[in-house]
Amino acid sequence: MLGPGKARLLEAIRDTGSISAAGRAMEMSYKRAWMLVEEMNAAFQDPLVDSTRGGPGGGGARVTEAGLRVLALYRSVQATAALAASEDIAALKAMLRGPTGGI
Amino acid sequence: MLGPGKARLLEAIRDTGSISAAGRAMEMSYKRAWMLVEEMNAAFQDPLVDSTRGGPGGGGARVTEAGLRVLALYRSVQATAALAASEDIAALKAMLRGPTGGI
Numbered sequence: 001m002l003g004p005g006k007a008r009l010l011e012a013i014r015d016t017g018s019i020s021a022a023g024r025a026m027e028m029s030y031k032r033a034w035m036l037v038e039e040m041n042a043a044f045q046d047p048l049v050d051s052t053r054g055g056p057g058g059g060g061a062r063v064t065e066a067g068l069r070v071l072a073l074y075r076s077v078q079a080t081a082a083l084a085a086s087e088d089i090a091a092l093k094a095m096l097r098g099p100t101g102g103i
Numbered sequence: 104m105l106g107p108g109k110a111r112l113l114e115a116i117r118d119t120g121s122i123s124a125a126g127r128a129m130e131m132s133y134k135r136a137w138m139l140v141e142e143m144n145a146a147f148q149d150p151l152v153d154s155t156r157g158g159p160g161g162g163g164a165r166v167t168e169a170g171l172r173v174l175a176l177y178r179s180v181q182a183t184a185a186l187a188a189s190e191d192i193a194a195l196k197a198m199l200r201g202p203t204g205g206i
Contacts, residue, residue, distance in 0.1 A: 002195070045200050070198060077191045081184030088180045092105070095173060097148050 002043075006036055007074050013037070013049055014063040014071070022061075037061075044070065105146075109139055110177050113151060116140070117166040117174070122154055125164075140164075147173065 005026075012022035023033030041047040048067030052060055063071070082089070108129075115125030126136030144150040151170030155163055166174070185192070 043200060044198050046198070066198065070195065073191045073195045073198075077188040077195070080188040080191065084187030085180040085183040088176045088183065092173060092176045092180070095147050095149070095169065095176075097146060 002040065002070065002074055006040055007071060009033060009036055010040070010048060010063055010067055010071050013061050014068070017060055017062060019049070019051055019061045040067075105143065105173065105177055109143055110174060112136060112139055113143070113166055113170055113174050116152055116164050117171070120163055120165060122152070122164045143170075 009022055009026060009028070012025045013019055016022050016025060019033050019037055020030050023030050026033070028036075037049045037051065041049060044066060046066035047064055048070055050062050050064055112125055112129060112131070115128045116122055119125050119128060122136050122140055123133050126133050129136070131139075140152045140154065144152060147169060149169035150167055151173055153165050153167055
């Protein structure tokens with residue numbers, strides 16, 4: 001199970017090397033960031049994040065090979081989907097009020 | 104602005120002819136269903152739902168031509184996107200624990 005929030009959290013852990021720093025960067029509580037990581041690790045056959053729990057200030061984390069692959073696939077799904085559906089998306093946006101819109 | 108919940112609500116209003124009945128069918132409060140309808144009507148140039156406010160027990164509602172078009176485009180985006188990205192989606196699902204998975 002993966003959605004936009006978890007994908008961004010994975011990227012933030014990859015970039016910061018820390019679950020707590022990633023959570024802070026996303027304005028998410030330490031507890032929530034950990035819960036999302038545990039959900040992801042439980043949902044996939046291989047853990048997506050390797051970590052040593054060290055309290056709000058400590059501990060390190062890294063995104064595993066499986067995690068990097070999941071991230072790449074997820075971003076690829078998004079890009080492929082957006083490209084394939086771009087005509088319908090443009091038609092929907094054209095129906096929105098305002099100059100920019102957003103579906 | 105449209106997501107899975109609003110799209111389902113639109114379909115339920117189309118099918119029931121009533122915002123309150125549609126909300127009930129989705130186990131959503133009357134107040135929340137109305138709020139979502141008002142958000143949708145505000146987001147698009149033409150209202151997606153025509154309604155007469157009649158309290159929890161009354162009033163009628165119908166999805167407008169614009170609403171039906173938005174629904175059709177939204178469902179088309181989903182189907183096109185799922186088809187285009189099906190290979191990556193299958194690769195992601197294969198990494199999930201358990202027999203069925205779900206991204």
